[in-house]
Amino acid sequence: MSDNMDDTYSSATRHMPRIVREYEVLRIAGQISGDRVPNAANAAIREVLKWAQRRCGGRLPSEAWERKSFDYLSGGRNSSCVRLQSATSDLWAIRADDPDKTVAERVWTTEVVVGLLQDQPVQFSARLLVSTPEADPQIEPHTPGFIQQVVENCGLFKNKRPFFLAPTIFETEEDAEELIGYMIDPSRQLPIFVVTLAENEQTNPATLDTVALSRAVLGIGYVALLHPAATWRLTERFGKLRSVFGGAARVYLPGFSDDADPYIHHLVLANQLETVESAARAARWMRQLAAKESILRTKLGRDVLSFAAIRNANLQLRQEDLRNEDASPNDQLKAANELIDSLKTQVSSLDSEQEYYVAEYEKERSRAELSESQAQKSAYRIQQLIRQIKDKGDDPDMDIAFPANWSEFSAWCDEKLAGRLVLTPNAHRGTRGPMFTDAETAARCLLWLASDCRDQRINGGGGSINNVTIMDGIQNASCGSDTYDFDWNGRRFSADWHIKNGGNTRDPSRCLRIYYCFDPQTQQIVVSDMPAHRRSGAT
Structure with missing residues (x-):
């Protein structure tokens, strides 16, 4: 019975048309340089049109070179253009199709928008898409050739930095x-x-x-x-x-x-x-x-505009003009149908974009879960190797060299304490030229955290490290009422322990504080802040 159903299904699907999906390959967003904004916009449009002309298999209509809306149909090498003007903006958009020369049924689509907005440089955006029945198309991305033309002849930049x-x-x-x-x-x-x-x-x-x-x-x-x-x-x-x-x-x-x-x-x-x-x-x-x-x-609709969105806006304005002009029902119906078709295209494009983001989210979630699992395995393996070394009577940190100054501190932590202790971004910032001058003492304290303290926490000895002397004048102690919460690696922690030097000094050049907690999931000491005294309600 199952075989018969499979045969029936396979027979039916052989006669069904292959599903063609549109994939977005890349997006470009920037500005065109030039003191005279309209001239800069026209220069960029001219470069794009020259590129489109070479790929369309014929000659674009005269409306193209007059910056007017047009549709050019040429057996798969179609081009459509929309000009949308208002009192404060002037948007020119083109969408051009080009069949792949080597892969059957694969069609490349390029969208370009050049926008003039009040008191702003020329806005330039482009999208490269591909339509194909392939389930998993193997693509080697390359920005379209007209981008080179725009960069060479017009100047293209992003955040004031030229390309x-x-x-x-x-x-x-x-x-x-x-x-x-x-x-x-x-x-x-x-x-x-x-x-x-x-x-x-x-x-x-x-x-x-x-x-x-x-x-x-x-x-x-x-x-x-x-x-x-x-x-x-x-x-x-x-x-x-x-x-x-x-x-x-x-x-x-x-x-x-x-x-x-x-x-x-x-x-x-x-x-x-x-x-x-x-x-x-x-x-x-x-x-x-x-x-x-x-x-x-880059966000669609903010950094990059889609051709469909601009065409829809243009069709809506046209439909409104027809109503105001009391045009014939046939003309209004035709305009409404064009708008409906364009909206369908836009919805389809948005669906494809949503599917892309969902797929990327699933990939990133799978990678995150795998990375977290591997990190836990690595942490246990590190602990096992350290234990084996100590069982042989050796000390894995015996010949460790300490940083002589703060400029070497972060790199030293990443290299010597990896897998055992980690500095949060806030702690990293605290080690950039702090007023506390003794970088070596701070490093020795971190080594104690990564070795003795970490070993005791892994073995369940939480209270036994309270008021422990690490070196002359420096102790490990509970934060007590100064405990505070912080976020790291997407999770919430409480910094409930700190290392402090003796006395009650507030002189930043002599006062050392290292606030931390133990993360049982990664088997690491997480240093939240250092080396300065942290302001709290008590201080």
């Missing part, structure tokens, strides 16, 4: 300061792909084509090429765990800072770029990452 076709080269430590400023800029929305030269390379990496990569991510990412002298400055500023050097490459996502989790900002080691094939794989991954980030970090 360039070639990678930006940083040769000296002084050059690196400019890059560092952009890396930590909280308003940055695009990833930075930092590629470094090995000592024996003079101008370009031997395998990774940075020029091709820069063109592929033009408008959705920046490519920086660093000489060895510039990489030293990055290492000095961010430490080895957050830096990149020696022929390696690294992507710095938006939100990067001095205390960022180094593992979020992916590092591609030099040995992963040794061959042309491995470098090509890394470049594909970088292009895919830039495209994905462009969709996740």
Whole structure:
């Protein structure tokens, strides 16, 4: 019976049309430079139209070059344009289709909007989409060719930073300061792909084509090429765990800072770029990452306008004009049907976008669950290895070197205490040039937390660490009424313990406080704040 039903279902589905879905590949949002705004807008529109003309298989109508609305139908290479004007804005939008030259039934769609808004530079946005019956299309993203034309002939920038076709080269430590400023800029929305030269390379990496990569991510990412002298400055500023050097490459996502989790900002080691094939794989991954980030970090309807939304607004205005002009019922019905069809298209596009975000959410949730599970396994494994070392009579921290100053402190914690103790972003900020001068003493206290204190907490010895002397004049104690809550890694904790030096001094140069708690889930000490005395109700 089951076999018969399967046969019937298979037979029926063979005669059903294949489902074609539209996938969004990337989004670009920026501004056009130029003192005379209307001229800058017209120049950008002209570049887009020249690109569309080359791909449409014929000649666009005269209305196109007059900046008017038009529809051009050419057997799959269709183009539609809408001009929407008001007292305070002037929006020009085009949607162009282009069948893939190698993959059957795959059609590329490009949407571009050039907008003039009152007292603002020219707004420019673009979307690249693909329609295909493929269940899981394998795509190597590349920004459309007209983006290069706009950058070269009009100038395109984002957050006052211009785009360039070639990678930006940083040769000296002084050059690196400019890059560092952009890396930590909280308003940055695009990833930075930092590629470094090995000592024996003079101008370009031997395998990774940075020029091709820069063109592929033009408008959705920046490519920086660093000489060895510039990489030293990055290492000095961010430490080895957050830096990149020696022929390696690294992507710095938006939100990067001095205390960022180094593992979020992916590092591609030099040995992963040794061959042309491995470098090509890394470049594909970088292009895919830039495209994905462009969709996740730009909002449809705010940063990027869809062609359907502008066409709908234009059709609504047209329908209203027909009613005011007392047009014939047939004309009004035709306009209403056009609006309905356009709204259906917009709804379909929004459904596709929603499905994309749901799929990305599920992927991220699965990755988070896997990462959390692996972190717990790693924590237990670390504890097991430490116990085995101690059972042999050895001390794994016996020859540990302590940081001599605060500039080395964060990197030292990440390297020497990984898996046992973690600093929250707030604690990281506290270690940037604090008034408390003795960085080595603070480091010795953290080592005690990561070893003796952590061991006792894992073994259930909570109260036994109260008022324990860590070193001369420094104790571990309960926070008591000064306990406070804080958020870390998406969870809420209570900082119920702190390390303090003796006396009741409030002199910041001599007063040490380290507020922390123990996280049984990750088996780590979580340091919430240091090294200054935290203000509370009692103080």
